[in-house]
Amino acid sequence: MTTITHAIAQERRLVTEIPGPRSQALQARKTAAVSNGVGVTLPIYVVRAGGGVLIDADGNSLIDMGSGIAVTTVGNANPDVVAAVQSQVADFTHTCFMVTPYAGYVEVCEALNRLTPGDHEKRSALFNSGAEAVENAVKIARAFTKRAAVVVMEHGYHGRTNLTMGMTAKNMPYKQSFGPFAPEIYRVPASYPYRDRGLKGPEMAEIATTRIEREIGADNVAAIIIEPIQGEGGFIVPDPGYFAAMADFARAHGIVFVADEIQSGFCRTGDWFASEYEGVVPDLITTAKGIADGMPLAAVTGRAEMMDAVHAGGLGGTYGGNPVACAAALAAIDWMERNDAPALAREIESIMIPRLREMALQFPAIGDVRGRGAMIAIELVKPGTIEPDAALAATLNRYCHQHGVVTLTTGTHGNIFRFLPPLTIPRPLLEEALGVLEQAFESAAS
Ligand SMILES: *Cc1c(COP(=O)(O)O)cnc(C)c1O
Numbered sequence: 517m518t519t520i521t522h523a524i525a526q527e528r529r530l531v532t533e534i535p536g537p538r539s540q541a542l543q544a545r546k547t548a549a550v551s552n553g554v555g556v557t558l559p560i561y562v563v564r565a566g567g568g569v570l571i572d573a574d575g576n577s578l579i580d581m582g583s584g585i586a587v588t589t590v591g592n593a594n595p596d597v598v599a600a601v602q603s604q605v606a607d608f609t610h611t612c613f614m615v616t617p618y619a620g621y622v623e624v625c626e627a628l629n630r631l632t633p634g635d636h637e638k639r640s641a642l643f644n645s646g647a648e649a650v651e652n653a654v655k656i657a658r659a660f661t662k663r664a665a666v667v668v669m670e671h672g673y674h675g676r677t678n679l680t681m682g683m684t685a686k687n688m689p690y691k692q693s694f695g696p697f698a699p700e701i702y703r704v705p706a707s708y709p710y711r712d713r714g715l716k717g718p719e720m721a722e723i724a725t726t727r728i729e730r731e732i733g734a735d736n737v738a739a740i741i742i743e744p745i746q747g748e749g750g751f752i753v754p755d756p757g758y759f760a761a762m763a764d765f766a767r768a769h770g771i772v773f774v775a776d777e778i779q780s781g782f783c784r785t786g787d788w789f790a791s792e793y794e795g796v797v798p799d800l801i802t803t804a805k806g807i808a809d810g811m812p813l814a815a816v817t818g819r820a821e822m823m824d825a826v827h828a829g830g831l832g833g834t835y836g837g838n839p840v841a842c843a844a845a846l847a848a849i850d851w852m853e854r855n856d857a858p859a860l861a862r863e864i865e866s867i868m869i870p871r872l873r874e875m876a877l878q879f880p881a882i883g884d885v886r887g888r889g890a891m892i893a894i895e896l897v898k899p900g901t902i903e904p905d906a907a908l909a910a911t912l913n914r915y916c917h918q919h920g921v922v923t924l925t926t927g928t929h930g931n932i933f934r935f936l937p938p939l940t941i942p943r944p945l946l947e948e949a950l951g952v953l954e955q956a957f958e959s960a961a962s
Pocket residue numbers: 644645646647648650673674675676743747748776777778779780804805
């Protein structure tokens with residue numbers, strides 16, 4: 517494996533309580549200045565980050581098991597990305613690609629067309645956020661098919677704009693009091709092996725597609741939009757065959773099959789894109805998060821005839837494909853190719869899964885251990901049942917935070933403990949974070 521050198525000491529080091537006095541003072545200012553609607557998981561105020569650590573305003577060094585929600589895959593402030601951004605920002609910061617274009621935008625599209633699954637002719641378009649990419653995938657699918665209906669999954673997450681809120685499954689905190697939502701969005705069962713009572717992937721797909729035929733009519737459907745591994749829904753890996761069967765159904769009925777790879781893409785799951793695992797070639801792919809090491813960038817990539825079905829001027833936006841974000845993406849993608857990033861993710865999986873399975877034998881609250889690559893989760897339940905235990909997830913999360921590990925929970929029931937370490941995390945630090953989790957379980961049991 518490549519040896520990665522780090523500018524910041526790679527250690528867990530706590531010099532104050534968490535959050536420390538400086539962070540607490542900043543949090544008080546946050547409360548006074550920032551809308552209450554913008555929540556914070558762990559109010560340590562970050563001043564530097566890199567490799568596998570975050571340094572806060574009080575000088576604490578915490579292990580990063582979240583990557584800013586699957587964004588800093590190549591390491592926070594990756595030196596190659598920093599150099600590319602510095603160089604670009606000194607040349608020019610913005611022209612608006614739709615007014616006077618620049619090469620970086622075209623190069624990111626070329627890279628996306630080359631790296632996404634399938635060797636058919638492709639086109640891409642760039643945007644600012646994941647939600648914006650999903651909205652544009654729907655626009656493209658509707659323009660291509662001349663149909664209106666959009667099919668999404670139970671537990672699906674696609675963003676917080678009006679259209680994508682309607683496409684997202686979970687009410688709190690994403691949708692509560694924000695409706696009405698856009699019409700022509702239909703939700704069908706996803707495959708959730710831990711909770712499907714033994715039903716296999718193809719059977720779950722049969723249930724979903726029967727629902728589409730009976731309740732919507734397949735020939736009214738513009739797009740089926742699926743996350744190959746559901747992110748905010750709970751790191752749900754579908755049972756084998758489900759994802760491919762849904763893609764086959766879409767193809768048979770002239771429906772655009774969209775893989776939302778915003779969280780699972782860019783080497784996160786041990787492949788460049790999670791769709792590849794089952795050999796599925798989506799018609800369109802949405803990407804964001806891991807694409808540019810934190811610079812705001814998102815994309816839709818797909819079949820040329822679909823992407824080109826939109827009239828000139830129909831897609832775009834003032835900032836979409838900003839030159840600085842494009843420079844960051846090109847550097848991040850280059851780093852992933854040079855360092856065989858999918859292999860780094862698989863190595864993280866090979867450390868985490870066995871260790872978590874061992875813990876599951878010891879702690880019966882761990883009902884399920886799942887995920888691929890550096891996208892791993894445990895599902896917490898009342899022992900001996902499959903009843904979600906969100907309170908335990910919150911308790912463990914608090915313990916990890918107080919002991920210097922940045923962890924995240926997720927899931928429709930809030931009972932999933934999820935791990936999204938940067939691929940640059942030193943392996944001893946990863947082991948240490950898992951040790952803290954083990955102590956969290958011991959502390960919760962006592
Ligand atoms: C995060 C996410 C989005 C939304 O991306 P934003 O950049 O937050 O708008 C959409 N789909 C999936 C699968 C995501 O994980």
